[in-house]
Each structure stands twice: as structure tokens, then as C-alpha cells.
Amino acid sequence: MLVGLGLDRGDISVRALDALKKASRIYFERYTSTISQDYLDFIKAEIGRQRAITEISRSDLEEKSGRLVDEAVSNDIAIMVPGDPLVATTHQIVLEAAEKRGAGVIVYHAASVFTAAIGESGLDIYKFGPTTTIPFWHDNYRPISFIDVINKNMERGNHTMVLVDYDSTGASSMSLREAIDRLLFAEKERGYKILGSRKVLAIFDIGRPSQNIVLADLASLSAMHAKDDKGRLLTIIIPAEPSFAEEELMSRHGHRPA
Numbered sequence: 001m002l003v004g005l006g007l008d009r010g011d012i013s014v015r016a017l018d019a020l021k022k023a024s025r026i027y028f029e030r031y032t033s034t035i036s037q038d039y040l041d042f043i044k045a046e047i048g049r050q051r052a053i054t055e056i057s058r059s060d061l062e063e064k065s066g067r068l069v070d071e072a073v074s075n076d077i078a079i080m081v082p083g084d085p086l087v088a089t090t091h092q093i094v095l096e097a098a099e100k101r102g103a104g105v106i107v108y109h110a111a112s113v114f115t116a117a118i119g120e121s122g123l124d125i126y127k128f129g130p131t132t133t134i135p136f137w138h139d140n141y142r143p144i145s146f147i148d149v150i151n152k153n154m155e156r157g158n159h160t161m162v163l164v165d166y167d168s169t170g171a172s173s174m175s176l177r178e179a180i181d182r183l184l185f186a187e188k189e190r191g192y193k194i195l196g197s198r199k200v201l202a203i204f205d206i207g208r209p210s211q212n213i214v215l216a217d218l219a220s221l222s223a224m225h226a227k228d229d230k231g232r233l234l235t236i237i238i239p240a241e242p243s244f245a246e247e248e249l250m251s252r253h254g255h256r257p258a
Contacts, residue, residue, distance in 0.1 A: 026078045027060075069094070123237065144190070159242075213253040
């Protein structure tokens with residue numbers, strides 16, 4: 001079974017908790033987002049289980065996924081996933097591989113950054129184009145194709161959700177300052193004119209008590225967040241041309257420091 005943990009402690013469904021009680025082995029991954037020890041302790045307490053809940057790596061779900069599939073053929077195993085399980089392609093591949101081997105898979109869905117961030121933004125979900133990600137840069141690896149996705153969405157009048165890279169070893173996202181620097185660099189490299197004074201939404205810790213959403217242009221956001229925000233989960237939404245209703249709904253997020 002694939003079990004979604006949602007965005008914060010306690011988002012797991014009652015049905016999922018009941019299913020975990022019956023699982024012969026429970027795994028979890030947090031390379032796509034954070035799962036706190038407090039959340040894991042909460043789950044153990046809720047299911048009345050003191051046996052180990054084992055952390056698995058990205059390679060366990062990708063290159064070595066055959067081992068998990070083999071185990072699932074004859075055992076009821078559970079893999080707990082931040083957010084909603086089938087949003088990440090990796091989990092789709094595991095599901096497909098298990099079904100091909102004859103292992104039935106039950107998915108327990110939960111809240112996802114995609115629906116939560118778009119809903120909180122005030123923008124129409126039907127006006128969003130493809131999502132893109134700003135990756136960390138390393139030495140000679142400095143991809144900027146994310147700006148092409150944003151530009152194409154703009155040309156079509158579509159909003160863009162921009163995810164930022166997540167460092168599972170440090171359990172944190174790229175900071176807002178880093179993301180802004182990469183956006184501006186990429187725009188200049190391509191010669192686009194899409195950002196400038198355009199107001200964007202910086203969404204911190206969506207679905208958590210520390211959630212905060214700020215609407216401002218990139219220069220203002222950078223000035224407001226001179227401190228390091230690496231400890232917070234970040235999502236950026238770049239609106240195209242919002243409708244009057246969208247403009248009104250977005251305006252409630254204007255110029256609030258995180």
C-alpha cells in the first residue's frame with residue numbers, strides 16, 4: 001500500500017492508519033519532502049506499534065525497487081510518502097511494477113502541495129500550465145530550462161507553479177533568495193522579459209502552522225527575505241494575467257513578511 005502523509009503532522013487519514021495496523025512491514029521515504037520524527041512518533045502511537053518503521057532512500061524506490069516489489073508479492077507492506085503518493089513519478093513506477101507482478105496496491109491519498117498551494121493562492125486551477133522546478137546548481141551543472149516553461153506558460157496566458165529543489169540530507173528547500181537569483185539569471189540568459197515588476201507568490205510551509213504567503217515582485221521579496229529561509233519549505237507561483245476575481249483573491253497576500 002502507498003500511504004500519503006499530507007503536508008503536516010496528523011494529515012494522514014483514519015483509513016490509512018487502520019491499514020497501517022495490519023501491515024507486516026512499514027517503510028517511509030522523505031527525499032521528496034520532510035517527515036519529522038514527531039510525525040513518525042505520532043503514527044506509532046496511533047497504530048499502537050513499537051516495531052521499526054524503516055526509512056528507505058530514493059534508490060530503494062528506483063534502482064532497487066524490485067526488492068520492495070518482491071516483498072509485496074507475499075506480504076502486506078506499506079510505504080509512507082509525504083504529500084499525496086501518486087503525484088511523484090517514482091511512486092507511479094513502483095505501483096505499476098507491483099501490479100505487473102500481481103501484487104495489488106491500495107493507495108491512501110492525502111493533501112498535496114499542488115492543490116493546497118493553488119487553492120491558497122486564489123488563482124484558478126484551470127489556468128495553470130505545466131509545473132517546473134528550479135534545481136540546485138553544482139559546478140558545471142547549471143540548468144535553466146525552468147525559465148522556458150515559465151515563458152511558454154506566459155505566452156499562453158497560463159500561471160506557473162515553480163517548485164524548488166529539496167535537499168533530503170539537510171531536510172530543507174532552496175532558500176527564496178537562491179530561487180530568485182536563479183530566476184533572474186535564467187531570464188537574462190534567455191533574453192526574456194517576463195518577470196521585472198510582475199508580482200509573484202512566495203508560499204512558505206504550505207499546510208503547516210507556520211504557513212505564510214507573500215505577494216510581491218522579486219526585488220521586494222528578496223529585500224524582505226534577506227535572512228536565510230532554507231529551513232522552510234518553499235513554493236513559488238508566477239501568475240500570468242489574472243482575472244479581476246483572481247486579482248481580488250490574491251491581494252489578501254500582499255506584502256506580509258514571513
